[in-house]
Amino acid sequence: MVAAGKGGSVVNLASMAAFIAPRDMSIYATSKFAVLGFSESLRNDIAEHNIHVATICPGVINTLIVKNTVMEGTSGQGDLRDKAVAIYQRRNYSPQKVAQAVISAVSKQKSTVPVSPEAWLSYYAKRWVPIKGRNVQFDFTNTDPYWLKDDPFSSYFVIGFHIMLPPGERFFCRLFVQALPLITDEALREDVKGFIRQEAIHSRQHTHAQTYLERNGYKYQDVLAKYDWLFEEMLGDAPFGMRYLNNRYTNDFWVTARVGFSAAIEHFTSVAGRWAMDNETWEKVVMQLSLISLSGTPQKKLSIAPSLLTYSSIFAPQSWVSMLVAKR
Amino acid sequence: MAVVAPLFLDFTFEAFRSLAKQDENKSMQKLGAKHLLQLLAEMEWVGNRTQNIPTFSFLVRAVLRWANPFFHPLHEGDTQQALDYLARSPAAIAAASA
Numbered sequence: 001m002v003a004a005g006k007g008g009s010v011v012n013l014a015s016m017a018a019f020i021a022p023r024d025m026s027i028y029a030t031s032k033f034a035v036l037g038f039s040e041s042l043r044n045d046i047a048e049h050n051i052h053v054a055t056i057c058p059g060v061i062n063t064l065i066v067k068n069t070v071m072e073g074t075s076g077q078g079d080l081r082d083k084a085v086a087i088y089q090r091r092n093y094s095p096q097k098v099a100q101a102v103i104s105a106v107s108k109q110k111s112t113v114p115v116s117p118e119a120w121l122s123y124y125a126k127r128w129v130p131i132k133g134r135n136v137q138f139d140f141t142n143t144d145p146y147w148l149k150d151d152p153f154s155s156y157f158v159i160g161f162h163i164m165l166p167p168g169e170r171f172f173c174r175l176f177v178q179a180l181p182l183i184t185d186e187a188l189r190e191d192v193k194g195f196i197r198q199e200a201i202h203s204r205q206h207t208h209a210q211t212y213l214e215r216n217g218y219k220y221q222d223v224l225a226k227y228d229w230l231f232e233e234m235l236g237d238a239p240f241g242m243r244y245l246n247n248r249y250t251n252d253f254w255v256t257a258r259v260g261f262s263a264a265i266e267h268f269t270s271v272a273g274r275w276a277m278d279n280e281t282w283e284k285v286v287m288q289l290s291l292i293s294l295s296g297t298p299q300k301k302l303s304i305a306p307s308l309l310t311y312s313s314i315f316a317p318q319s320w321v322s323m324l325v326a327k328r
Numbered sequence: 329m330a331v332v333a334p335l336f337l338d339f340t341f342e343a344f345r346s347l348a349k350q351d352e353n354k355s356m357q358k359l360g361a362k363h364l365l366q367l368l369a370e371m372e373w374v375g376n377r378t379q380n381i382p383t384f385s386f387l388v389r390a391v392l393r394w395a396n397p398f399f400h401p402l403h404e405g406d407t408q409q410a411l412d413y414l415a416r417s418p419a420a421i422a423a424a425s426a
Contacts, residue, residue, distance in 0.1 A: 063387070112408075124381075130364050135423075150355065151374065151378050151380050152351065153356075153359065153370060153371075153374045153381075154374055154375075154378060154380035154381040156344050156347045156348050156351075156356075156381075157340070157341075157344050157371065157381050159343075159347060160341070160342075160343030160344040160346075160347055161340050161343070164339060164340060164343060193423065203337075205374045212349075218347060218350055219346075219350065220343070220346065220347070222346060223342055223343045223346045226339070226342060227339065228336075229340065233346060261331075261332055264331075264332035264333070264394075265332055265336065266329045266360065267329070267390065267391075267394050268333075268336055270381075270392075270401065271387070271390040272382065274409075275382045275386065277409055279380075280379070281378065281379045281380050
């Protein structure tokens, strides 16, 4: 193209994974980050020859990508893989829309082009959210189900509470991304962005506790389905799961109403966090049983009790949730 | 809050029930079949005895605090306590140095 001297366009296909790098996808994310970086460099290299470079970053597109890919490791096999295939089909975002995005990228000389809402979300999440979430790590490998010694009621109560957290935290993330444009106070908006990222990390972390339940032979999928129903259907974008109630007149009201619900829910996490910090019995139990494997660093030993409640972030979000409600 | 508090407790105990029913211990299975009110009474009792979970009355007091028109979350809990905790929490230290 350079030799021909006519100019033109180069289109590289990256992925949503060029913005975010999820777990178990290190190789894929590496290659996609590389495509994005290469394209950006190439764009500068050949701009003088009047050649334009676009990078297309599609999200979850309904193609056979997951089905036909050769995967290594446990997460690429069996049920998990079938689940991933099903997600791609249910998402049903057509490849035609990606093709349209390519055409528009060429005709309008765009540079980085996310395609599909989830790709845009991760694109902006990366750019907007400047506060780095606290990336907490816990090790549940050798934990007994009666983790509070001789107290099955409390053990189950706390673990049960734990199952609710990931769907709840994902609900907060989705909701507050929708609430962001409604916030006029600049400082408040920054706080909300930090909160969104923090909740995303928490939800990931609390999912690890489910892996631990699984390892101990407990089934929790039924309960989880109920929570998903509550947070995704009843409290989803359509009020109480009724699609005909979801229109431009009700939209702002429903977002605000749900922020109000969140404020009430967060009062419980706040109170629970306060309670857990005042609590003295958990650490004793953890010391006695040495729940955490000895091969881990000794510093990690005391970390399980705090892990069960999300109180690193509860005080800040509490205040702004109520501010947000008061403002509206 | 009038809507959220009962729902919150019910959904929390829903998970408790499902776990307790899977327990090998007969007495836990029985607990799993009990009514929400009975479980709340049990929660009060166990919480007082072992201090391992908050008691039901603790939660009721928390909800009543919220109902006060002068309530503001800033007065709920102690931010300094949370910061002190973060300063000595092994997990948070590991995260900060990573």
